[in-house]
Amino acid sequence: MVSINAYVRQHFSPLDMQSDRAVQAKYRLPRAEIQRLITPVSPHIRCNFALNPEVQLLAVLRFYAVGSFLDVVGDGTGLSKASVSRSVAAVTPILLRHARTRIKMPTTRDEVRQVHQGFHPVAGIPWVIGVVDGTLIPIHNPSLVDPCWIGRKHYAAINTQVVVDHNGLLTDIVASYLVTPVTNPATPQEERFNETHTRTRTKVERVFGIVKSRYRCIHRSSGGLRLSPLKCCRVIVVTAMLHNNAVRVGADEPPPVDDEEEHSEDEAPNPAPRDV
Template sequence: MADFDIPNARRPRQFRRIDRFTETDDPEEIRRRFRFTHYSIDRIERLIGHRLERPTGRNQPLTPRQQILITLRFFASGNFLQLIGDTFGVDIATVSRVVTRVTDELCDLKDQTIKFPTTDRHKSIIKQNFFKIAGFPSVIAAIDGTHVRIIAPHEHEEQYVNRKHYHSVNVQATCDHRGVFTSINATWPGSTHDAHVFRTSVLSDYLEAHHHGLEDGIVLGDSAYPCRKFLMTPYLHPAQMFNDAHAKTRNVIERAFGVLKRRFHVLHGEAWGEREAFPEEEDPQPPPLVQLEGNPDGQAIRDAITANIMTMCNKFVKNS
């Protein structure tokens, strides 16, 4: 029988491009395309690979690793699903299912990886390292909000239009001194004010219930937040030493958002050895304690911290 093409025969799906990307000896090529090294991609596969295996009658089902690579490429590039599919030789519907599946599996790990400091030891290490930045005492986290652009939803569309006039979700996050995220709240539309997001958050409830003094630690936020006994904000009137120390210390959360959005363009690894702009964790001497009496409110605590910062600055000047 002569060889000829059968018009409607399905050709077997090819994954040459996936294999080429993963088998390359150039680690920079891997990081450029997927924003992770081989080591970190292997680790993701160990964490969720078994959950991505699906029984199927297809001749060449996507392996867990291929599903992970498709999803990471989508996160890294922010390209249309059609372009991702063209890159890997799969159709757009498959890309959509894969990205959804892998994202859901990664989100299921959030409670294992995103943890707010609650133990004395954990808080002590973070306080010491935050103090090294600008001499601001008792800080266990920096907080801020960032807007993640979305496609206009069909319901309550106007609520998702933020002050910059595009549709978004207002994502609240805290991080430690390394820029590692310790809490995430992504439940509010873009028009929601940062103060409301915080006031209605689980984090606010936790701090309200567990904060009994500066020894429990404080969170640094910008002027969009209310000044509370556990949440320090800058002075609206000039208080240069306090505001400077506050800004330098709190800046870590803005840098963390910057790293996240540069790595994952779909939004515009932290602790896995991926390159980042944050210093290694150290174990310096404990910072001095700020002495307070009674049950002061946020303003009184802020004034006491200001006095403490000024005292330290004066001592430094005298000794220099």
Template sequence: MDVNSIDSMDFEDLDVLEAYRRSNIPRNRVNPFDLNDDEFRYKYRFNKRFGLKIIDLIRDDLAYDTRGQALSPELQVVCAIRNWARHEIQDDTGDLHGVSQSVISKTCKKIASILAHMSQRYIKMPTTLDEQEESMRKFRSIANFPKIIGVIDCTHIQIKKIRADGGLLYINRKGFPSINVQVVCDADLKIMDIVTRWRGSVHDSRIFRECRLKQRFEAGAFSGLLLGDSGYPCTPYLFTPLLNPQTEAEQRYNRSHIRTRNTIERCFGLWKQRFRCLLRGLYGDIETARKTIVACAVLHNIAIDMKEDLFPGERHVHTENNIPVQPYVANPIRGNIRRRQFIETYFS
């Protein structure tokens, strides 16, 4: 039977095909790095140079059994990248590389765990004064909004339905299960801070209220400010837009705020275009889903450093699930006073 001729198969043929896919018959494997650059990028959505960089980065952490049909580090990395970038059925990824679906699943889980473990090397806030001033300069060049070192927002990553106790707490306001992921990005769209431990029903403001980054700002670790939408409280270190701007200075502040804060929307769009699994949903267990999100953030930052482009015609459009923002009404007095002084100083 020609296993590639599926259109004319009946159900019996499909059963035979499934048995073939799950058999232990050795399958042909090719080295993906023997492909030319265009073919490699078409299959894996990244350039060879990027793939080799990731392989070199984690090679020492990949156990490679030379016996039997074990996957080489090269195949392990490209299988994971293809599966996340294309959001491909694991069976199809396995067939392409001559392995079973279970091997692809284990490989993706292992690569995600390794990359998540080294996330602090690639996901970090600017700490030195020079780094913070450089971040402020780049943000100010967008819409003349001064003293900004990062933009914050949350995005919902869909997961499979949780049937255990507490599963309903993962259902967000749009009615599907998700992890509410908090991200802070810089003006280059790199992810500087990420929190993935919260369920979809949790409000953005609570995630920030209980995160370590808030504690660092309150301890004076940073000289700059964050920008957030109206779902966050306005504080002396996190500025939100004015809900009812009255004066010309307030309107200028809001216009500049919107254009600058749009950076986080572009970050989400680029991140999810690179890794379609974030756009369409993760269907492993919760812990693996969290590690995969962080792993994709690490890869996203490395891709920006290496100036990896999207395919021609793809745009950095944020395809969020249009979950409405619940405005944070009771803003702290100190935050409102600080914002008022800021507007009078820089926008009057």
């Protein structure tokens, strides 16, 4: 029985047994995009513990989608919780190598112009190259005792800040191109500016909701990432990269998760509009 299971894990592809709709629902990416992802990463994934690279990658994508090792085990793949955990630890750094080319700010004149034109109809603010906001990614690690990870909401989390473009792509963290709201608006013009600033900022809030719904491992409903802080940071970046892949190929948006959004630590309970 052991040798049969080992053979199946080495040669069986879970993708072959599922419809296109089921593949996208389960792994959050279309079949063709997963296959394109397998090609560059497979040579770097060790074929160990009787799991071929494709099975390991699919187990990792499924973990990102549901946020629970046990849920992946319960899918009937024949994997143990330890195997899924090892796959996440091994494959995530390999996927991370591709993040720099998939998460990037516009660089050419034409790319910048497209972003400017994409944002302008939202609220009429000119020359916007991206919207900036932060969110808390909860983590859950019983061995984590450093109080620096505990925020004002009394749970451990990683404070994450991103830049989002008009298409809902995560582009990077940036310290320039910032347009800040007026702290104490004293004229109708300043009040209108703050209003348009808020309307533009909702773009990034909506993207946060989509990313966390697409990859439940970074959503608070999953109970928090049960990994070390360093590995949590890697997973956060990789899920951002995979979200960009999904957006670029027009993948269906996942159903929303009803839960209170976790804002960044530097955001007040009743915040003014954030930087754009």
